Amino acid sequence: MARGGLGLARVAVVVRAGAAPLWWAGVFAAGVGVLVPGLTGRRIGVMAGAALFIVAAAVVSYRRRRRYTALARGAARAGKHDVLQDRAVTVRNWRRGHRWWLLLAWLVALGANFAVPVAGGLLLAGAGVGLRLKAAWLGRRELAEDALLWVRVDWLDARGGRPAGKAVKAYRGTGIAAGDAAPGGARRRTAALV
Incomplete structure (x- = not known):
């Protein structure tokens, strides 16, 4: 980076990057599950899947909120030489880095249809909804504090793209229009x- 600047990615964008792939993979796997009777039958599978959807959405959306809050509280102002990564680049990098995990999760959800139809797909979809809810929570926090939260790109690369992982020491902040x-x-x- 020029003159010692750092590459920064938006925290909320990193969190939200997995929401759509998990949602659509889950919906597709659940749709396939409707066609398969499975060992438990469709009715039990759908009821179990609904419960798993709610639990997954709640757990994913509330997980590590204290860590996010602590990092946000200590956010330093971004420097004028820091480079703000585009949203599309952040999403593409996260999805490329996690494509094999996403594929594996989808295959497991598809395979689970033979035991408990629909449940695995709804679990995946619930995780996607949970990520979306967590990103919305971060957005409300950013609006309340009138500052956007950013994380160093090299820290994301160090631990698999987790914006509140152990490698992340602090966030940077910018104005709301950045x-x-x-x-x-x-x-x-x-x-x-006009």
Whole structure:
């Protein structure tokens, strides 16, 4: 980076990057499960899947919130030479780094349909919803504090893309208008030119 600047990725974008692949893989696996009677039968599979969906969404969305809060509280201001990574680049890097895990999770969910139909797919979908809820929580926090949270890219690479992992020592903060992602990691909507 120029003059000692650091590459920074948005925390909420990293959290949200896995939400869509997990959701769609889960929905597809659950759809296949509806067609397979399985060992337990569809009715039990759907009920178990609904319970797993709710539990997964709750656990994933609340997991490590204290760590996120502590890192956010100690966030230093980003320097003028720091490079803010685009949202699309952050999402692409996370998904490339986790593509084999996502494929394995999808295959396990598909295979689970022969034992408990639909349940594995709904578990995956619930994890995706949990990530989306966690990103929304981060977005509300960013809006309340009027500062976006960023994490060093090299720290993400060190521990598999976890924005609150052990390798992450602190966050950086910028103004709410920085970067191309809105609070919560969604694509920033630009006002239409009149």
